[in-house]
Amino acid sequence: MTLKYERRLFEHLQHDRYTPVSIDQIARDLDVDLDEQAEFNQAIQTLAKAGRIALDGSGKVRLPAMPDEITGTFRKNQRGFGFVIPRQPFREGDLFVPADAVGDALTGDTVRAAVSRGYRPSGSGGGDREVSGEIIEVVTRKRSVFAGELVQRGGMWLVMPDGRELTQPVVVKDPTVKNAKAGDKVTIEITSYPVGNELAEGVVVKVLGEAGLPDVETQATIDLP
Numbered sequence: 001m002t003l004k005y006e007r008r009l010f011e012h013l014q015h016d017r018y019t020p021v022s023i024d025q026i027a028r029d030l031d032v033d034l035d036e037q038a039e040f041n042q043a044i045q046t047l048a049k050a051g052r053i054a055l056d057g058s059g060k061v062r063l064p065a066m067p068d069e070i071t072g073t074f075r076k077n078q079r080g081f082g083f084v085i086p087r088q089p090f091r092e093g094d095l096f097v098p099a100d101a102v103g104d105a106l107t108g109d110t111v112r113a114a115v116s117r118g119y120r121p122s123g124s125g126g127g128d129r130e131v132s133g134e135i136i137e138v139v140t141r142k143r144s145v146f147a148g149e150l151v152q153r154g155g156m157w158l159v160m161p162d163g164r165e166l167t168q169p170v171v172v173k174d175p176t177v178k179n180a181k182a183g184d185k186v187t188i189e190i191t192s193y194p195v196g197n198e199l200a201e202g203v204v205v206k207v208l209g210e211a212g213l214p215d216v217e218t219q220a221t222i223d224l225p
Contacts, residue, residue: 104195144189149186
């Protein structure tokens with residue numbers, strides 16, 4: 001199957017209005033050229049054998065059901081819950097992960113998640129969903145270095161991170177070893193990621209200057225991986 005047909009096939013199967021139809025009907029829906037029909041049919045069979053699509057008993061095509069474990073990219077909501085976007089599409093779509101099953105994963109991390117079947121009550125953050133998940137491993141961190149403003153709250157030093165990946169303050173120990181002071185923009189390396197209501201911990205690796213200054217804010221963006 002040419003790349004254009006494979007991409008269009010999966011877009012077609014993921015559409016909200018798609019209902020399972022035969023291979024011949026999909027070929028017509030995608031305007032597959034007549035001289036490519038045999039190749040298209042063979043490619044469908046190959047994708048089915050690889051588990052990337054499913055054929056039911058009547059030969060109708062649909063996305064496969066989500067297995068008991070998936071790998072994908074995590075997207076975390078500010079309310080604590082999140083979604084795993086699978087590496088390959090499944091009929092259930094993205095996997096909802098409730099706040100108490102997120103672990104220490106952050107937005108952009110590649111994760112492994114266990115899949116549970118059954119509906120969760122409305123108001124749980126993901127609404128009524130056929131499947132939900134629990135993150136069992138962070139395979140790859142998107143990043144471990146973040147930028148933010150250093151502040152002092154009583155005897156505690158905190159960095160208020162920029163961006164949307166890490167939204168809660170990060171506790172830092174003795175930033176004065178880098179001659180940092182309250183109000184500075186700094187970069188930090190995370191040493192302990194946040195779990196539940198526990199804040200992340202990190203160390204200051206670089207002091208960029210006074211937060212809010214245009215050149216300092218620009219440098220903060222440049223310094224991030």
